[in-house]
Amino acid sequence: MKVTYVVGSLRDGGTERQVLELIRHLDRSQFEPSLVTMEDANLDRADGLVKSRYTMGIPEAGNSNWFGRSLSLAGAVRRASGFFRESRAEIVHAFLPGPSIIGTAAGRLARVPLIIASRRSLASQYRTSSRVAGWADTAAFRLAHFNLGNSLAVSREMVDIGGCPAQKCGTIHNGVDVERFRPNLSSFLRQQMGWSQQEVVFGMVANFRPCKGHRDFVQAAALIAQRHPEARFLMAGADSGEKASIVKQVDNLHLSSRVRVLDSDPSPEKIFAALDIYLCTSHAEGFSNVLLEAMACGKPVIATDVGGNREALHHGESGFLVPAGDPQKLAEVAEQLLLDKALRRTIAMNGRGRVECKFSLQTMVRAHENLYQHLLQKHPQATS
Numbered sequence: 001m002k003v004t005y006v007v008g009s010l011r012d013g014g015t016e017r018q019v020l021e022l023i024r025h026l027d028r029s030q031f032e033p034s035l036v037t038m039e040d041a042n043l044d045r046a047d048g049l050v051k052s053r054y055t056m057g058i059p060e061a062g063n064s065n066w067f068g069r070s071l072s073l074a075g076a077v078r079r080a081s082g083f084f085r086e087s088r089a090e091i092v093h094a095f096l097p098g099p100s101i102i103g104t105a106a107g108r109l110a111r112v113p114l115i116i117a118s119r120r121s122l123a124s125q126y127r128t129s130s131r132v133a134g135w136a137d138t139a140a141f142r143l144a145h146f147n148l149g150n151s152l153a154v155s156r157e158m159v160d161i162g163g164c165p166a167q168k169c170g171t172i173h174n175g176v177d178v179e180r181f182r183p184n185l186s187s188f189l190r191q192q193m194g195w196s197q198q199e200v201v202f203g204m205v206a207n208f209r210p211c212k213g214h215r216d217f218v219q220a221a222a223l224i225a226q227r228h229p230e231a232r233f234l235m236a237g238a239d240s241g242e243k244a245s246i247v248k249q250v251d252n253l254h255l256s257s258r259v260r261v262l263d264s265d266p267s268p269e270k271i272f273a274a275l276d277i278y279l280c281t282s283h284a285e286g287f288s289n290v291l292l293e294a295m296a297c298g299k300p301v302i303a304t305d306v307g308g309n310r311e312a313l314h315h316g317e318s319g320f321l322v323p324a325g326d327p328q329k330l331a332e333v334a335e336q337l338l339l340d341k342a343l344r345r346t347i348a349m350n351g352r353g354r355v356e357c358k359f360s361l362q363t364m365v366r367a368h369e370n371l372y373q374h375l376l377q378k379h380p381q382a383t384s
Contacts, residue, residue, distance in 0.1 A: 010045045
């Protein structure tokens with residue numbers, strides 16, 4: 001089966017990593033993948049993974065200025081449609097709103113037998129900036145033969161807010177490579193930071209955007225640091241406009257000697273290995289890759305109770321959930337784990353077991369392969 005994946009770019013992000021892992025592990029005896037991107041960034045990440053690829057040459061640009069970009073978007077639809085016809089795509093699978101809008105329209109124009117569109121964020125978050133983009137997103141839900149969310153929370157909002165027909169909606173959770181992300185990896189980064197095993201390191205891996213809640217992390221760090229001189233803190237991620245203000249907040253709270261701020265790393269498992277406890281402070285999440293990765297690395301996790309985080313862990317068993325935007329509560333639970341090594345070990349072990357059982361990379365890939373086969377058998381002409 002010839003499957004063409006449509007994404008915005010191959011920049012280092014959670015969705016992009018999931019798509020690349022899906023392509024990398026597809027059963028090549030059954031599937032032949034190709035790739036279409038809106039932008040040409042980081043195309044070398046797909047080297048050796050696909051037989052053919054095509055770049056539409058249009059910046060993804062989020063949901064901004066859809067009226068002004070309408071002509072270029074229409075051109076992108078025509079070009080993508082031509083690639084689908086030339087490559088004889090049997091399945092088009094698009095990820096995120098912009099690529100899904102273009103991919104579903106182009107797929108219909110090219111009469112592709114099966115078109116699937118995936119969303120990875122809550123519709124209540126990504127549909128707020130543009131009515132036109134919201135309308136186009138709803139149209140894409142209806143043009144696709146099937147729509148996937150990566151959590152039940154995302155799928156519910158696709159139906160309730162996005163207008164996706166419920167019978168065209170399903171869920172496949174993200175998957176983690178449990179061999180790459182595993183306990184007892186080298187903690188060389190921790191040594192580079194000058195931190196001993198007697199110190200307790202809290203950390204988060206997230207691009208510096210407002211929705212990730214870095215300010216809450218820093219406020220919680222200040223509360224913990226007042227009572228525990230052994231506490232250390234680490235934040236790592238690409239700058240999406242917030243990094244300078246977060247560094248300033250760290251300085252203003254006199255935490256510079258206790259908090260390290262790092263750039264994004266293509267090997268986040270090295271960062272997890274340096275931590276004792278992982279904190280997810282997001283104000284909104286579809287389904288957090290890094291939360292699963294931290295659990296797979298055997299780190300006890302505390303996460304805000306938003307989006308799909310409740311699906312990733314069982315509160316009190318494989319992690320803890322706290323209200324979003326509440327640094328005081330976050331600090332209280334963090335202190336509980338800091339003081340109780342036995343509890344940290346239990347939560348870490350349960351978290352690793354949960355990822356192995358429910359969220360492995362193999363589980364995610366097999367679920368997509370089974371869905372492709374089922375939908376093509378159910379709708380061989382997909383003319384509805």
